[in-house]
Amino acid sequence: MAGARPIIVIKKKGGHGGHHGGAWKVAYADFVTAMMALFIVLWLMNSSKQVQQAVAGYFRDPAGTTKLTGGNGMGPGASPGKVPADSLTVSKEDMSKLKENLQTAIHQIEDLNKLKSQIEMTVTSEGLRIELMESAKGTFFDSGSPELNDSGKEALTALAKELGAVPYHISIEGHTDSKPLVRRGGEYGNWELSTDRANTARRLMQQNGLRADQVTQVRGYADQQLRKPEAPEDPSNRRISLIVQYAIKGAAHDPPNVPANDPEAGEGKKSVKDIGKESSKEPGK
Numbered sequence: 032m033a034g035a036r037p038i039i040v041i042k043k044k045g046g047h048g049g050h051h052g053g054a055w056k057v058a059y060a061d062f063v064t065a066m067m068a069l070f071i072v073l074w075l076m077n078s079s080k081q082v083q084q085a086v087a088g089y090f091r092d093p094a095g096t097t098k099l100t101g102g103n104g105m106g107p108g109a110s111p112g113k114v115p116a117d118s119l120t121v122s123k124e125d126m127s128k129l130k131e132n133l134q135t136a137i138h139q140i141e142d143l144n145k146l147k148s149q150i151e152m153t154v155t156s157e158g159l160r161i162e163l164m165e166s167a168k169g170t171f172f173d174s175g176s177p178e179l180n181d182s183g184k185e186a187l188t189a190l191a192k193e194l195g196a197v198p199y200h201i202s203i204e205g206h207t208d209s210k211p212l213v214r215r216g217g218e219y220g221n222w223e224l225s226t227d228r229a230n231t232a233r234r235l236m237q238q239n240g241l242r243a244d245q246v247t248q249v250r251g252y253a254d255q256q257l258r259k260p261e262a263p264e265d266p267s268n269r270r271i272s273l274i275v276q277y278a279i280k281g282a283a284h285d286p287p288n289v290p291a292n293d294p295e296a297g298e299g300k301k302s303v304k305d306i307g308k309e310s311s312k313e314p315g316k
Contacts, residue, residue: 080121081198081279121199121277126159129197129275133161136193143186146170150186158199158276161190164258165269172269175212177227179235187232188239190273195240198279202248203236204272205229209254209263226251232271247276 075083130152137143137150149170151162163171163186171183179187194201205225212220229249237243259265 121279123154126154126275126277130154130159133159133190133193136189137186140185140189142182143189146182146186157202157274159274161273161275162258163187163271163273164267167266171271172228175224177224177231179231183232184235187235187271191236191238191240193240194236194273194275195242195245197275199245200247200276200278201236201241201245202250202274202276203229203233203246204256204274205232205251206256206258206268206270206272207254208265208268209257221253222251224251225253228271232273 075086133152137147143150149164149166151164153160153162163183165171169180171179171186173180205228207221207225212224214220226249229251233241233246233249237246254263254268257263257268258270259268262268
């Protein structure tokens with residue numbers, strides 16, 4: 032028929048849809064991601080508690096603004112004064128293991144092994160308390176002196192090397208007995224002596240293993256926390272106390288809350304560093 036339009040037939044060649052449109056790549060990527068997540072979970076389950084805390088801290092604080100490696104677990108918007116206890120503290124079992132390691136290290140040093148009765152370690156509500164107790168002849172300090180003798184230097188050096196390898200805060204306390212000490216016209220007494228001895232111990236330990244930021248407190252108590260209240264002039268009341276605290280070093284935390292009459296932590300804490308207070312008490316000779 033004149034004027035009729037020609038019939039046009041369009042044939043499309045069959046194809047494979049561009050390798051199925053690339054959908055297999057998405058499925059494969061999901062599979063690889065899932066496997067990676069599985070391996071990370073399995074790795075974390077077999078990692079140390081410190082690594083687990085660091086990873087958890089990172090996800091709570093990706094910006095990394097907190098002090099503890101990977102974050103301290105506070106997370107954005109959390110109060111900086113309080114942090115979750117489980118992210119900062121260790122158990123009494125950990126302190127017991129540390130106690131065993133320290134005792135082993137001391138026993139391996141012949142001179143210190145002879146003085147083991149003068150070094151007492153106890154796991155308390157504060158942490159691991161290490162007491163270096165004096166004898167009538169003076170075990171670690173010469174009588175009335177803030178300077179360490181050879182035994183004192185050897186003992187504190189050995190402890191510093193061991194404690195410098197753990198991530199815990201350290202407090203150092205100085206104590207005297209109740210015998211009077213009057214020097215420099217009454218300006219130097221048991222308060223000054225106990226604080227000076229604690230500071231002497233700190234300096235030597237930081238020179239031999241403790242990191243500069245590991246010691247958080249240096250306290251002098253004079254005779255306010257007698258080890259033997261029934262015998263206030265007993266030589267063992269004169270001592271240096273090292274407290275390895277439960278909190279991990281480098282993490283913000285509140286001071287330990289120790290009941291005043293806690294039998295494990297000694298007598299109630301009545302004072303900290305109080306150099307300005309006059310006293311007329313002297314340690315035994």
